[in-house]
Every structure is written in structure tokens, then in C-alpha cells.
Amino acid sequence: MSTTEPGATHAHARPTGGEDVVLSATGLGLRIGGATIIDDVSLAVPRGELLGVIGPNGAGKTTLFNLLSGVARPTAGRVHLAGRDVTSSSVDARARAGLGRTFQTSNLFVGLTVRENVRLAAQAARGGAVSLLRFPRRQDAATVDALARLEQVGLAHHAETLAGGLSHGDKRKLEIAMLLAAGPEVILLDEPMAGVGSADVPGLVEVIRSLQREHGATVLLVEHHMDVVLDLSDRLAVMHHGSLLACADPETVMADPTVQSAYLGESA
Amino acid sequence: MSTLVLLLVTGVGLGALYFLVASGLSLIYGLMGVLNFAHGSFLTLGAYAGWEVSRRMSDGSWLSLVLSLVVGAAVGALVAIATELLLIRRLYERHVEQVLVTVGLALATVALFDGIWGTDAVYVSGPAWLDETSGVLGAQIPHDRFLLIGVAVAVLLGIVAFLRFTRFGLVIRAGVENRSMVTALGIDVRMAFTVVFAIGGAAAGIGGVLASQYFGYVSPQLGASLLIFAFIVTVIGGLGSLLGAAIASLAVAVLQQLANFYASGTGDLVVVLLLAAVLLVRPSGLMGARA
Numbered sequence: 001m002s003t004t005e006p007g008a009t010h011a012h013a014r015p016t017g018g019e020d021v022v023l024s025a026t027g028l029g030l031r032i033g034g035a036t037i038i039d040d041v042s043l044a045v046p047r048g049e050l051l052g053v054i055g056p057n058g059a060g061k062t063t064l065f066n067l068l069s070g071v072a073r074p075t076a077g078r079v080h081l082a083g084r085d086v087t088s089s090s091v092d093a094r095a096r097a098g099l100g101r102t103f104q105t106s107n108l109f110v111g112l113t114v115r116e117n118v119r120l121a122a123q124a125a126r127g128g129a130v131s132l133l134r135f136p137r138r139q140d141a142a143t144v145d146a147l148a149r150l151e152q153v154g155l156a157h158h159a160e161t162l163a164g165g166l167s168h169g170d171k172r173k174l175e176i177a178m179l180l181a182a183g184p185e186v187i188l189l190d191e192p193m194a195g196v197g198s199a200d201v202p203g204l205v206e207v208i209r210s211l212q213r214e215h216g217a218t219v220l221l222v223e224h225h226m227d228v229v230l231d232l233s234d235r236l237a238v239m240h241h242g243s244l245l246a247c248a249d250p251e252t253v254m255a256d257p258t259v260q261s262a263y264l265g266e267s268a
Numbered sequence: 269m270s271t272l273v274l275l276l277v278t279g280v281g282l283g284a285l286y287f288l289v290a291s292g293l294s295l296i297y298g299l300m301g302v303l304n305f306a307h308g309s310f311l312t313l314g315a316y317a318g319w320e321v322s323r324r325m326s327d328g329s330w331l332s333l334v335l336s337l338v339v340g341a342a343v344g345a346l347v348a349i350a351t352e353l354l355l356i357r358r359l360y361e362r363h364v365e366q367v368l369v370t371v372g373l374a375l376a377t378v379a380l381f382d383g384i385w386g387t388d389a390v391y392v393s394g395p396a397w398l399d400e401t402s403g404v405l406g407a408q409i410p411h412d413r414f415l416l417i418g419v420a421v422a423v424l425l426g427i428v429a430f431l432r433f434t435r436f437g438l439v440i441r442a443g444v445e446n447r448s449m450v451t452a453l454g455i456d457v458r459m460a461f462t463v464v465f466a467i468g469g470a471a472a473g474i475g476g477v478l479a480s481q482y483f484g485y486v487s488p489q490l491g492a493s494l495l496i497f498a499f500i501v502t503v504i505g506g507l508g509s510l511l512g513a514a515i516a517s518l519a520v521a522v523l524q525q526l527a528n529f530y531a532s533g534t535g536d537l538v539v540v541l542l543l544a545a546v547l548l549v550r551p552s553g554l555m556g557a558r559a
Contacts, residue, residue: 069452095454107449109442120442123435124453182453 022047022082022218023099023186028067029076030242037063038074041244043237045186050212050219052233052250054226059239061222065188068220069101070094082185095124100184102175102192110164114155114174117163118146121178142181149177153207169200176207186218187211193225201228208232230254238262273407275525281413283521284420285482288475289491289498290505290513291427292348292468298444298508299457299464301363302356305370307472307498308491309377310348314340314473315486316385319392333394336477337419344473345466352465357458374492381488389485398481416478423471424514430467431510440464444508497524500539504546506556516554 023045030038038060045051053061066072068079070091078087086094109117122142150156153173158166163174172192179187192208193201205228211217212232223229229236229250236253238245240262246253253259289311296304318336325332351373359365398415401408431437443450443457450457472491479494480486501520505512520539528535546553 071448090451091448092451092454092456095452101452107446107452109445109449111445112438112442116438116442120438120450120455121453123438124455178453 020046021080023068023220024080025064025068025077026080027077028064028074028079030063030067030072031075037242038067039242040076041239041242042077043244043247045218045220047185047218048212048216049234050208050221050232051247052229052236053220053222053239054224054229054236055239055245060242061239062190063242064239065101065190065220065222069099069188095182095184098185099188100179100182100186101188101190102172102179103190108163108171108174108178110162112163113160114150114163114166115143115146115159117174118149118177118181119143122146122149122181125182146177146181149180152180152210153177154203167197167200169196169204172196172200172204173207176204176211180211180215183215184217187220189219189221189223191222191224193223193228201225205232270406270408271529273405274409275529276522277404277407277409277413279522279525280518281416281482281521282525283518284416285475285479285494286498286501286521287420287514287517288423288471288478289494290501290517291423291510292465292471293498293502294505294508294510294513295427295440295444295464296468297502299440299447300356300360300461302360302366303363303370304351304356304468305367305495306351306373306377307370307468308493308495309374310344310351310469310472310491311476311479311494312381312486312488312491313347313377313476314344315476315480315490316381316390317343317473318477319390319480319486322392322394328393328395330395333477333481337474340473340477341470342473344476345470348465348469348472349462351469352462356465357461360461374495378488378492385486385488387488389487391485392480393484394481412481416482419474419478423474424510427467427471427510436460436463497521497539500543504543504553506553509553509555512553512555 021044025041025043028038028041029036041064053064055061063072067074070086070089070093074087078085080086081094081097081099084097086097089097109120112120119142122145126142147156147159150159153176155170155173155177158170163171166174176192189208192204196204208219208221209232212219221229221232233250235248236250237247238253238259245262246256246259289307293304293307296302318340321336321339322332325335355369355373356366359369398412399410401410431441439450439455439457440460440463443460447457475494476491479490483490497520501516502513504520505514505516520542523542524535524539527538531538
């Protein structure tokens with residue numbers, strides 16, 4: 001099933017490939033052995049949109065992210081990033097092309113300090129990571145940028161703390177600070193609220209909102225907190241049994257009887 | 269007392285040799301998950317390269333020794349780079365094939381060394397000062413122990429400074445922890461793989477030249493004999509931990525010396541028992557994050 005047109009609940013047309021589409025998947029599929037994990041998913045995400053991706057556990061949301069980010073290779077279909085076919089590109093090549101992501105579980109360098117984590121992302125964005133003997137100066141651009149990003153997510157006071165010593169909520173903030181420092185055009189956030197205490201949720205929501213509004217990033221958000229998804233998303237994509245069931249604005253999707261019976265009627 | 273001091277200093281000197289081999293093994297495993305059984309060959313080749321330099325200069329001078337160390341390090345690094353680029357790079361995440369290829373390379377290079385330099389050991393001499401002794405707490409300590417310790421400490425500090433203060437060191441430290449996340453940031457870690465192999469090869473090459481001074485000879489089996497203990501040290505210290513490798517090197521070598529002297533030559537047995545005990549109590553090693 002394919003769904004692409006903003007505002008259409010069950011559009012079967014292929015992505016238009018218009019200039020404003022920054023990330024698109026066309027007929028994306030993944031089969032492992034005899035099992036179909038992802039089945040003919042087509043998506044077109046306009047630049048600057050925040051697209052919520054919802055669905056029950058096992059619906060294929062994270063696998064879809066893996067296919068989009070290059071962690072897994074599709075057995076069918078193509079992925080385009082900023083008009084370029086990146087289907088066969090590696091994870092690092094896609095990251096350099098402007099695609100960043102977080103993972104379901106915190107994926108930080110726990111033995112490095114908070115500042116070093118963000119600095120690594122900042123120096124990667126500047127392409128200086130392989131300068132063999134260049135010493136990072138205290139006031140070089142990457143370090144200054146890293147500290148600014150930490151300030152932005154409210155972690156500046158933890159700059160010299162080992163990342164492993166942060167609370168879960170702060171770890172998620174650190175991941176987002178790293179994304180900010182890396183400056184990707186498209187960001188895939190995989191359950192950023194998972195394990196975050198309720199007190200930390202509003203702050204994290206604001207940080208995610210700022211990714212889109214202040215930094216102009218295009219964001220794909222997998223999240224089980226429906227109130228968060230509905231609050232943040234411009235459109236909702238509903239995954240079900242590896243297929244894309246619907247993709248439209250939140251009100252339309254929530255009112256869709258197919259979605260209600262297939263997803264909202266099920267226990268997540 | 270003087271015997272104990274001699275054993276301790278000798279143990280620390282031997283530990284320095286183990287560390288020079290183990291540091292590369294540990295970093296390579298930590299970053300790439302590669303168990304490099306050919307690492308001993310880097311050491312042997314470094315030792316032969318150093319010997320070739322010293323016999324051509326044949327003056328037993330410090331300059332000759334320093335040049336031997338530099339050439340040994342360079343040859344170790346170059347061969348390690350070639351190994352990574354030509355063999356290992358094609359086999360990432362294919363651990364069985366990595367073991368087969370590195371074991372095969374180790375066997376093939378020993379045969380190659382046999383062919384080039386012969387099966388008999390070649391004897392090495394260095395500055396006369398190394399053959400002399402100095403009194404420390406009543407014990408007469410051979411000076412070569414001081415050289416081993418000094419160079420190993422310098423190598424340790426150099427690697428730590430590189431990892432701690434350079435941009436590339438940050439990439440390597442991050443890669444040792446979480447290689448896939450480094451990739452997700454857009455960093456091509458293959459360059460880091462090559463650099464870590466080069467660092468490991470250079471340290472092994474230096475270790476080879478120092479081992480030839482310590483034992484007084486170079487033979488095709490020199491690297492293999494040290495590699496076994498270096499692997500034990502790497503596992504005890506924790507795969508991927510440089511500091512763990514340093515601590516374990518000292519602990520293993522000192523224990524080995526003491527057991528050899530006080531427990532009827534059971535040093536090797538005691539080391540293996542220590543390995544078994546560490547694996548039972550702390551499978552990830554003293555400072556390792558993973559088993």
C-alpha cells in the first residue's frame with residue numbers, strides 16, 4: 001500500500017517527487033526468509049514537515065526507520081534523500097547527506113563526557129573527524145557549537161559529566177543535542193519519550209518542536225505517547241503489519257474508521 | 269629482599285613487553301571486534317628490521333638503538349596497515365574468517381621469516397650500558413629493564429595523549445564504545461580502523477626491538493611466544509581497554525616471575541589459572557565493558 005499525498009488518507013499514488021519533498025520512499029519492501037517485514041511502503045515527506053509514525057508494536061515502524069537510514073537494506077523499492085537515490089548508500093553516507101536519527105534505546109558514548117559526545121557530532125558535521133593530528137582547541141568552532149547545543153537542551157551544566165551518569169531523560173536530551181550539532185536536514189526520532197519521566201516530557205516536546213520550527217529540520221517521529229504525537233505532528237502515518245495503512249493530517253487519520261478498527265481498536 | 273626487588277623489576281620490564289603487544293590487540297578488538305592472531309608477526313618483523321639496522325651500523329651505539337626502534341615501529345605500522353587494507357577490511361563482521369585469515373597469516377609469515385633469516389636465532393647487541401647493572405634496594409638490576417619500562421611508559425602516554433587530545437582520538441574512543449553510532453553520525457570509521465591497526469603495529473614493532481634486546485636474540489617464533497601472553501593480558505585487562513591492558517600486563521608478568529622463582533617454575537600455569545579465575549569472576553575482564 002502506498003500513501004503519499006498530504007491530506008489524503010488512503011492515497012495509492014506514488015510520490016510526486018516535487019521539489020519540496022526531501023525524503024521519499026517508493027515501494028519499499030523488506031522480506032526476510034519467507035516473512036514480509038515491510039510491504040510496499042511509499043512515503044513522501046515535504047521539507048520542514050513533522051510526520052508522526054504510529055502503529056502497534058511490531059507494525060514495522062523501527063524497521064521502516066532502519067530502511068530509511070540505511071541500517072537495513074530493502075529487498076524492494078527505492079529511498080530518495082533530497083532528490084538523490086540513496087537506496088544503496090551506507091549509514092554514514094546518508095548521514096553525511098543530511099539524514100540523522102536516534103534509536104529506541106539510548107545510543108550514546110557513555111564513557112565520553114557530555115561535551116565530547118556533542119563535540120563528536122559537531123566535528124563530524126564539519127568533516128574534520130579524520131584530520132589525524134588536529135588538536136581540538138578549547139574555542140574552536142565545533143567545541144563552541146557543542147556547548148551552544150548543550151545550552152539549548154538544558155544540559156550545559158552537565159558538560160563535563162560522563163554521559164553514562166545522566167538520567168534517562170537527560171540522555172534523550174543529549175541525543176537531540178547531538179542531532180542539533182550534526183545539523184541534519186532530516187531527523188528520524190525513534191521513541192524519544194521512551195523511559196522518560198513525565199516531568200521531563202514537556203521539555204523534550206519543546207526541544208523536538210524547536211528542531212522543526214527553529215532549525216527548519218524535517219522530522220519523522222515514532223512515538224507511543226499519542227498526546228505527544230498529536231501535539232507535534234503535521235501529518236500522521238499509520239503502520240500496520242508492515243504496511244502503510246494511512247497518511248494524512250491527524251484529525252483525518254484519527255477519524256478514519258479503517259485506522260480505528262485496525263490500530264486504535266487494538267491494544268498497542 | 270634483593271631477590272624480590274630483582275623479580276619485581278624484571279616482572280615490570282616483561283610486563284612492559286606484554287603491554288606493547290597487548291595495547292594494539294586491545295585497541296583493534298575494541299574498535300573492530302577483530303582478534304588479530306597475526307599481531308605477533310608485526311612484532312617479529314619489527315625485531316628483524318631493528319636487527320638489520322643495528323647490524324649494518326654495528327657500533328652498539330644509542331643512535332643505532334634509536335634508529336632500530338624507529339625502523340621497527342615504521343615496519344610494524346606499514347605491515348599492519350597493509351594487513352588491514354588487503355585482508356581484514358574485506359572481512360569485517362565475519363569473525364570466523366578473520367580468525368582463519370590472521371592465523372594463516374601468522375603461520376605463513378613465520379615460514380617467510382624462516383626462509384629469509386633462517387630458523388636459527390640471530391643474536392642482538394645494543395649499547396654497552398644495557399648490559400650493565402645498577403643497585404636498587406640491594407638488588408643488581410640489569411639496565412635493559414629500565415629501557416623496557418621507560419619506552420613502554422612513553423608509548424602508553426603517547427597513545428593516551430593521542431586518544432585523549434586529538435580529534436581522531438575522540439573518534440577512536442567513541443568507536444570502541446559504539447561503532448554503529450559513530451557511523452550514524454556520518455563518520456567513515458574505516459580510516460579509524462586503519463589508524464588503529466597502524467598504532468598497534470608500531471607498538472608491536474617497538475616491542476619487537478625491545479624484546480630482542482631483552483632476550484638477546486631474534487627468532488621467527490619470537491612474536492608467537494609473546495603473543496600468547498599478550499592475549500591473556502588483553503582478556504584479563506578487558507578487551508578494548510588500554511588501561512586494563514597496562515594493569516594486567518604488570519600483574520601477569522610480575523606474578524609469572526614470582527611463581528617461576530618461588531613455586532618451582534610454575535609461572536605459566538599460574539598465569540593461565542589467573543586467566544580462568546578472572547573469566548569466572550569477571551568475564552568482561554578488569555576494565556572491559558563487554559566479554
